[in-house]
Amino acid sequence: MKLLTRSEEYVLLSVWRLQEDAYSLRIREQISEITGHEWSLGSIYTPLERLARRRLLTSRLSHETPERGGRKKRIYALTPLGKQALVDMQTVGTAMWDGVLSFIPEWRQA
Amino acid sequence: MKLLTRSEEYVLLSVWRLQEDAYSLRIREQISEITGHEWSLGSIYTPLERLARRRLLTSRLSHETPERGGRKKRIYALTPLGKQALVDMQTVGTAMWDGVLSFIPEWRQA
DNA sequence: GATCATGTTTCACAAAATGAAACACGGTAT
C-alpha cells in the first residue's frame, strides 16, 4: 500500500464529494475554499494525471449540456481503488494521531 | 498558514508522542510500524531539518546516559508553532473529509 | 470580428522524497 501525498488526498476527496461536478476548476475552487489558500491549476492537474495513471480515478468528457453551448468538461470519478486508498489513509492517519490526542487538553472532552 | 506535507505531518506527530525518546532511529521505527512500510533515513532527516528551519521543532543533544557509554543522541521536540501546525492540519483534514463520510456506508454508524 | 468567459493542456523551474553510502565512536572479542 502506497501512501497518498497531501495533494493526492485532497484531490481524491474533492472528486469524491463533487460527484458529477468534479472537473478541474470546480475541484480547485473547492480545495482552495476548504484549505484557505489558492491552488494553481498545475497543483490540481498534476495529481489528477498521476492518480489516473495509477487507476485511482478515471476521467470522461461530460455529455453535452445546455450550458456553455454544449461544450464538454472533463469529469473525474474515483475507482474502487481510489476509495480504498482514501479509507486506508484515514486509518493510518487515525493511528498516527492516536497517541497524541491525550496531549491536547482542549480536545480531551469525550 | 502553510500546509504540511505528509512526511512532515508524520514526523511531527511521532516526535510529539515519543517525547524524550524522539530521535532519528526511533522516529523512523515508529512511523514504519504505524504506516506499515519501511522509511529510509533520508525520509526522516529531510523533513526534520526543514521543520527545524521553520521553527516547528527544535533539537538538542541528550544528556549523557549510561547507555552507549554516554554517547549523545539528537533529541527533537515540538515548538508551540509545531503543535499549532498539526492542529491546523487536523482541522483542514476534518473539513475535507466532512462531505465524504456520508458516502461510506459502513462508517455511517454513530 | 474583437473581446470575454470558461476550461483544458503544457512547460520550465522549485521543492520534497528517497535510497544508499560515508562517517563517528564506544563495546567486545581475539
Next chain:
DNA sequence: ATACCGTGTTTCATTTTGTGAAACATGATC
C-alpha cells in the same frame, strides 16, 4: 592493540512531486 559490531548521524545524487504561468480552444456577447 586491532578488528569488527552496534547504534546513531550526516551527506548526497537521483527521482518524484508541486507550482506558477502561459498557451490554447471555443462559444457567447457586444
